[in-house]
Amino acid sequence: MPSTMDTSIQIEGVTKRFGSFAAVDNVSASIARGEVFSLLGPSGCGKTTLLRMIAGFEQPDEGRILLDGEDITDLPPNRRKVNTIFQNYALFPHMTVRDNIGYGLKVAGRAGAEIRSEVDRMLDLIQMGDHAGKKPSQISGGQKQRVAIARALINKPRVLLLDEPLAALDLKLRQRMLIELDNIHDEVGITFLYVTHDQGEAMSLSDTIAVMNKGKIEQTGRPEQIYEAPRSSFVAAFIGDTNFFEGKVTAVLDDEYSRMTIEDLGEVLVFNDKRIQVGSPVHLSLRPEKFRISRESPPENGRTNRLEGVVEDIVYLGSHTRYWVNVKDYRIAVTQQHGRFLLDEKPVAWNDRVFVWWHADDGFMLEQYREDDEELLTSPGE
Amino acid sequence: MKRSRIPLYTTLVCLLFFYLPIIILIVNSFNKSRFGSVWGGFSLRWYQKLMENRDVWFALKNTAIIAVSATIVSMVLGTLAAFALHRYRSRLQNAHYTLVYTPLVVPDILMGMSLLLLFVQVKVQLSLFTIFLAHVTFCISYVAMVVLARLQDFDFSVVEAARDLGASTRQVVTGVLLPLLAPGILAGGLLAFTLSIDDFVITFFVAGPGSTTLPIQIYSMIKHGSPPVINALSTILLAVTFVMVWLSQRLTEEKTTS
């Protein structure tokens, strides 16, 4: 646990209602100093609302927000040492790039010479020195983005809030800006609170990810924790692809393993989850890349689960291949890297009878999802 | 296939119908002859006569005082009204909107009459001041509507950005809001100005003795028969109005968002 000294932002039981609808519902989180903390979730889950409460544009109905241990819940936005990058940049159209960047210092009443040298430093950081005299309408989307970053950073905020800062950019530019953001973070070393619905962005940039759904944080953790050990069906489905199997726990074998039965498929060995008892209905989540596929039966070692099916579809994706395997009524997505060992043997073809198998440690038992989440839990994309 | 020329002719006839009287008026203002039906050669004598006419100068001064003061006051009040209308939504605001909008559609004669009745009722001496009040009442509406239209597609995230960067409310208003809305407010003001300088009906009702404005002066000059001078005066008024409207349109079209 981080001590309060290392906590940049502490969110304590924050709720925000619009009418009777809770856009943010009793959310608590602790953001460590200097880290990139991402709020990741589907559209409408309350990410922006939470961010706006931290910036001071919305007032929470319940709970409080602390910045470096100090309660800022009731401070107006202009008195908080946080700055925001808006999704549409919100540059001042009537000011030059230079005046935009210097605005924070100007309203703080700093001297002209000081503002000029600080702005020059920022222009260097974002490599926009040649464009200082232009108006926002005369520069490109990526450049506007950089000006917005410089404008927010010049105030030396303790936390930078970014609301889907890359959403308006095309894919190429998005990837470049992502690297640039990462570099800027390394350079200034302040806390970034990054809102996105793009898991790729969140994965590559973040130290910590909080997955939000319907106004609540479902899980907080390092990117690999979120991906490898999702704690709810929602998180498993939202982050990456996964296969879901419905079933029931039949036996807890020992400290490490349980058995569960899947309708039509029989019994499988799964990694234990202390919270789940015998008899409870669960989901088994299996990532496509955790499977192996072959015409040959796999060697038995007591820890693998094996299913037998027919290849229904094969999609070659360059770095890997996606197979769709029909096992009884199930359609299982399997991805395989093209290792040497796969190229040597005769490749798996359409309508082949194949075995798919996985190690017991790679399956996750999750409590069953709520009915209204179901739309998010569609099978992996083709 | 040959395209029909009927639309072209229709357009020309319409334009002729609209502008022929104005063109005749302008041409005649430079006509040496006293009678419009005869062209007696080019001359500026009617303009000279106009310059020598003390009554016209007096009326012009009144009109200028009223137009400028009514414009300034209605720019301030109209902008505030537009902000209130845009910012707060409630049943009361709907009523507010209707009240602001109504002067645009109520016949001038009704406005003039009701204002006159009001002034008589509360025993206000009719004067320049009552004309000023009357003009403000309808100018506010025009300014409010123009500014409101601008506010409707104004991106308020720049206001939040300014707050976020540490600006106080006053700094937001002076540094961001007003500069960005200035074209809209000015356009509203110019519209108000043109409406004020050529208002006749309402002014006619609420004008007191000694507070003759230009349109009223023109009317009385026509009655006493000095049309060539009026032609000259009208031409000048026309030119001023055109410039105003042109400026106001330029300002309205100018993009403020990037």
Ligand SMILES: Nc1ncnc2c1ncn2[C@@H]1O[C@H](COP(=O)(O)OP(=O)(O)OP(=O)(O)O)[C@@H](O)[C@H]1O
């Ligand atoms: N001012 C408001 N009044 C009423 N409802 C609002 C308001 N702002 C947001 N909401 C509602 O709150 C919910 C959360 O909105 P929010 O903007 O925080 O979502 P988000 O997670 O940022 O989504 P997105 O990824 O689409 O930006 C939505 O259902 C939205 O309709």
Ligand SMILES: [Mg+2]
């Ligand atoms: Mg949002």
